[in-house]
Amino acid sequence: MAQYNIAVVVGSFRKDSFNQKLAKALQKLFPADFSFTTVRIDDLPLYNQDDEANPSAPVKRLKDEIKAAQGLLFVTPEYNRSIPGVLKNAIDHASRPYGQSVWDGKPAGVIGASVGPIGTALAQQHLRNILAYLNVPTLGQPEAFIHNKEGLYDADGNIGEASRKFLQGWVDAYVGWVKKHV
Ligand code: FNR
Numbered sequence: 018m019a020q021y022n023i024a025v026v027v028g029s030f031r032k033d034s035f036n037q038k039l040a041k042a043l044q045k046l047f048p049a050d051f052s053f054t055t056v057r058i059d060d061l062p063l064y065n066q067d068d069e070a071n072p073s074a075p076v077k078r079l080k081d082e083i084k085a086a087q088g089l090l091f092v093t094p095e096y097n098r099s100i101p102g103v104l105k106n107a108i109d110h111a112s113r114p115y116g117q118s119v120w121d122g123k124p125a126g127v128i129g130a131s132v133g134p135i136g137t138a139l140a141q142q143h144l145r146n147i148l149a150y151l152n153v154p155t156l157g158q159p160e161a162f163i164h165n166k167e168g169l170y171d172a173d174g175n176i177g178e179a180s181r182k183f184l185q186g187w188v189d190a191y192v193g194w195v196k197k198h199v
Contacts (some may be wrong), residue, residue: 021051021195024086028093028104028129028140031057035130035165040092042176043128046188051195053090056082058107069114076110080119081110088195089125089153095133095140105147112151120151124198126191128161130169136162156194161187 027034044053059076065137072080083089086143088121093104112118118185127144129137141162148155163169176184 018050019199021083021087021199022122023051023053023090023191023195024083025090025092026058026104026107027055028091028101030103032157035093035132035153036092036094038174039128039130039163039165039171042110042170042174043090043184043188045175046181046185046192049134050095051192054086055106055146056081061103061107061110064106064109064113071109072166077115079107079119080111082122083119084121086123087199088191089123090191091125091126091129091148092142093125093127093129093137093140093144095129095131095135095137098147100140100141100147104144108151118151120153121149123193125153125155126187126194127155128163128167128187130163134166136163136164138162154194156191159183159190179183 025040027037027040058080061079061194062073111120125148127141129140129155131137145155168179
């Protein structure tokens with residue numbers, strides 16, 4: 018049976034991040050042929066084009082992990098109606114040098130949790146824009162805008178009853194999307 022490794026990119030490294038929690042809980046809804054590498058982005062330097070010829074170890078690691086993945090899963094907060102700068106920084110690093118983007122062609126899912134009711138809708142839209150330019154085919158439907166509210170998780174940190182059917186449907190669509198593109 019084919020195996021699919023997914024690079025998970027979370028746009029927050031806050032200790033109690035809702036998006037990290039969501040990323041972990043989602044992984045439990047996947048079938049056994051999917052595994053995950055959570056890509057570290059908190060030690061990346063700020064992108065500087067002067068460094069492209071001599072990338073630092075964290076930049077090399079990021080690119081290797083993305084290269085090795087069959088699919089991408091972006092789980093991001095919304096900051097000021099867009100994506101966090103730390104996520105854009107990681108995307109920019111792995112998109113260069115020109116013509117050597119490691120994102121190219123990797124199927125992606127975009128999801129995010131927010132304290133507000135619009136659940137990262139605008140951040141996701143901005144992210145889709147960037148990914149379209151990078152030739153990353155992104156699952157369009159269903160959309161998933163997660164409001165981090167009471168009952169989203171059960172006591173064990175799994176997706177709670179009220180949201181499980183919807184998020185299982187999202188995961189199933191994402192699994193189909195990855196398999197279609199690999
Ligand atoms: C936010 N937050 C926020 N929420 C939202 O729904 N739309 C927004 O535009 C913003 N903007 C914003 C900017 C900045 C700088 C911060 C720090 C926060 C609130 C955000 O949803 C909340 O802090 C989440 O907890 C962030 O996700 P993590 O870190 O819990 O994963």
